[in-house]
Amino acid sequence: MSALGSPFRPLGADEGEDEPRPAEIESLCMACLRHGTTRLLLTRIPFFREVLVGSFACHSCGWADAEIQSAGRLQDRGVRYTLAVRTRQDLNREVVKTDCATARIPELEFEIPAFSQKGALTTIEGIIDRSVAGLEQDQPVRKETDPDVARKIDEFILKLKHLKEVDEAFTFVLDDPSGNSFVENPRAPQRDEGLVVAHYKRSAEQAAMLGIEEEEADEKSVEPADDLRNEVLQFNTNCPECNAPAKTNMKLVQIPHFKEVVIMATNCEDCGLRTNEVKSGGAIEPLGTKITLHVTDPSDMTRDLLKSETCRVEIPELEFELGMAALGGKFTTLEGLLKDIQTLVEKNPFTLGDSCAPGRAEKLSVFSRKLQQILDGQRRVHFVMDDPAGNSYLQNVYAPEEDPELRTEHYKRSFEQNEELGLNDMKTEDYETEASSEQ
Template identity: 85%
Template sequence: MSALGEAAGPLFRPPGPDAAAEEEEPPVEIESLCMACLRRGVTRLLVRRVPFFREVLLSSFACASCGWANAEVTPAGRLQERGVRYTLAVQRKQDLNREVVKTDSATASIPELDFEIPAFSQKGALTTVEGIIDRAITGLEQDQPVRRETDPSVAGQIEEFISRLKRLKEAEEAFTFVLDDPSGNSFVENPHAPQRDEGLVVTHYKRSAQQAAILGIQEDESEAKAVEPADDLRNEVMQFNTNCPECNAPAKTNMKLVHIPHFKEVIIMATNCEACGHRTNEVKSGGAIEPLGTKITLQVTDPSDMTRDLLKSETCRVEIPELEFELGMGALGGKFTTLEGLLKDIQTLVEKNPFTLGDSCTPRRAEKLSAFSGKLQQILDGQLRVHFVMDDPAGNSYLQNVYAPEEDPELHVEHYERSFEQNEELGLNDMKTEDYETENATSEQ
């Protein structure tokens, strides 16, 4: 328990007249279970303040039955607003004696050796620079006897690396010691404090989103939204209460904003009813109606075409000229799927529609629809080459160009002026967005 004995030294007494009073304060002792022999041991807890740093919690465990002991240090305060990086140039023996507070989340490294102790690979420790190197040497030497038997070449390389660490431990070579802690709670002693230490560089930095996630915290949402509002919405799934369209039981609908490359943003909505098991998903365009309509024609020539991403809006018509098939506006709703997924939905719609294949269906119609379903299956299996057409007067549908940003030889996209009838279907003929207030005032007079 030498680490705890060092911790009780003068370094961890706050300066000032209250230091003596704190020195008389005994540690808190708690009876604990020994994880080595499963008998009772004693854990001692002591809070001490590191000068020019902050308070830390020292904890040690000792078992009188088996002799197992352990000690670690934990920051007594909260996570700091910024991470911290200490870069120490070790040139003399005295530099190895600098006190170090290394938390669980800190990464210790020696760039000259490409050596690194990753975060969360060790418990927090109150030690020195020499202590960290000595702990690394002990860990590497632990399995060396087994390595010499199983893999002598690896054992030799590790032995050479241990020798270099021992030379650093004896200050025979100058090196750089780096302690990087995104929590901001690690510390390397400056023996010249409060004066500047020429050999120690302290850098405070803003945590990345990945570092914050590793620490289990969430950065300031208002600041993140101010910087990247669109990315925040794309990374967030919103949920609201609704009723199931089948059984009318209370259900929840999930909604997410997704950006489709080389196209635009869309809103995906999905509802799952726990009462009856009904599931539904729907896609809404995230933007306005486009100035021009869009007609997309794909010549299906290869089974790989079935994997193309596809966005079909509610205003889109689907045609397969070779089968004399047309799916009208509003059928199947909005969907974000693949070409294969849409064709399977069409096949299901044909096969399970009671008005087309029910008891009232004539044998001739049933035979015709069965043949149509078979041809759809041939398209899905890559046995039949057809043209697949998506005609959306609102311009909000999309079919993936697998050669993007280059042109796709099998894909043709045509933009056209909408007809009066198409504008009527979209409700655009009666929509007035310019000089509305002036005309409204004139009609009232």
């Protein structure tokens, strides 16, 4: 046994006197009905968890088999791994695929359904080889009974084999509702740019497939705040454009690694007006916040952001500044906010008609084209959000790790900023004593 007394030895570790060794059991071979040997090993996969690896070998007929099972409990959530396979090295990544996991290659519309293969500790190339072997198994009989289907399967097998050359990148998706499958990150514990890991709540069908019952929440034990997060509130109001009766929807949303916000949306069925507004769900922060993002890649356009009604937006390279009141509060993406700014510029009423100053329309047209270049990923700029109330947010796609292109600074508000927020005349301590002394 190891020093810690654990029965699990690290995957790939050298066998030593103190390390657990595979247990060997004499078993019946299902191919020739003679005796073979089953070997079982409890092993620990780095940056994952413990698994049970089993293999069988028959010395009489040569038949061999292997499978893997999780040595732990079902996880609280399912897991989905999405890997962009770009090089042959990616084919060598180790994969733990449980029998309830589904593997897909979207480019070929190919899927290995759950429970169609036993669990395996293999590689991505190994999964492709197992799929090819499974398709080739019944081909001789199929060619005699249904030649057309056999021909199509042969063509598909060639496509699967061609994937191993990695002439073109393809996507490998491993979806396991039990949460016990795994795709290796060779750079662990650092982030893998080509691998996306998503955890999700199991559906009722997935829970039934795993043979478990979903835990029904006790209505009496649900906190009011939790109940509010799961409910969309609706109240009657009037349309700000045509004053017709309309309805406003309100939802409390928790932004990861930030705070709660309230999103309100109004839709008028008479004039078709649609508005949305975001309000901070918390108090004004003790310090102001200045967020600076160096936009270097088109993928930055997909970052979520929360612009509160007290936030100013700057793009120094374009000498552009958007004041606090403009556009109001918004919960959108960087692309969405830049498009709103572009629309605001292009539909500015002071750039239309005879009242437009000479050259102003041309300047705004040039500015709009520069904004479009940013949206198309052709121009690198710094995007700055300065919120004295500290209630704005820009997504860190590397969270909880540090984002090299994102910088957040906290600063003490000036007197003018406190005055604009109405804080200088606000008294929150001993106000009852002061009120009684004035009387």
